Amino acid sequence: VQLDDWPSDYRARHFRTRNVLAHVRTSVRESCDGQRLLYLDEVQSDWHADLVAQARGEWPKNERPVHAAPFAKEWPLLVLKLMLWRAQAMGVDALAWSTFEMQKRIWGPSRVPEALYKRTLPEAAKSLSKALGLELREIPIPFHAWRYGIKSSARGWLVIDLLGNPVTRPFAGRQQAERFAELIAEKIERKVPALMLAGLPRIRQIPFYGVGRLVDWTRPG
Known part of the structure; x- marks a missing residue:
């Protein structure tokens, strides 16, 4: 949801587009x-x-x-x-x-x-x-079953276990890390x-x- 005509200027950390409300x-x-x-x-x-x-x-x-x-x-x-x-x-x-x-x-x-x-x-x-x-x-x-989580690091996105320990090398993107976590998870x-x-x-x-x-x-x- 973008407010292009809103008078003030806000830059979200997730996007380059200005005034993203949500x-x-x-x-x-x-x-x-x-x-x-x-x-x-x-x-x-x-x-x-x-x-x-x-x-x-x-x-x-x-x-x-x-x-x-x-x-x-x-x-x-x-x-x-x-x-x-x-x-x-x-x-x-x-x-x-x-x-x-x-x-x-x-x-x-x-x-x-x-x-x-x-x-x-x-x-x-x-x-x-x-x-x-x-x-x-x-x-x-x-x-x-999310027995593994993901988190951002300086080297990329990590797949981590319940103790916060990385279980893979860093992925370039968040979606790649999420996809891998899904593949190794139980349904x-x-x-x-x-x-x-x-x-x-x-x-x-x-x-x-x-x-x-x-x-x-x-x-x-």
Whole structure:
């Protein structure tokens, strides 16, 4: 989600593009009962994370100040709204996303925004479920058991064991490291939250703020 016309300038550490409000890493997965899902592997806002660090006095003094960003409380809801539209356009059965426990297994508890995955995303999903009449439930999905994690180093991306010890030479990219960690992992079943798209009329527009009513999503713009 990029705000090209926003008056201030912010450069995210993940991108060269200016004013990236939020970004999502996605994949298309199949549930244990054969349903296709647009799955949000990761939801993040570097901009708002940096603003929080700055407010806490944790922002490096040699870095330029971080300017205020919009959607301070609603950016996770904005992401879910956009991804809901994307999921319908792709023709999948549901929009699903990762949980705090799953993120913690990959990155460690200190690097995962607990409030985002435990409170903000679930509350946003409940609001959308109520406004659009969508079923919100847990779906079992096959995953790889993350007995190995990944971390960035000066030499590249490392695959590490539960004690933090590297098990391979560094990979050039994060995706390569993740792929290798998946290949050597065991398959397990996990339940993830999901908004079921069955019965949802065609989305024609998305409310800018809040969730609105069903008619606000489905009437021609």
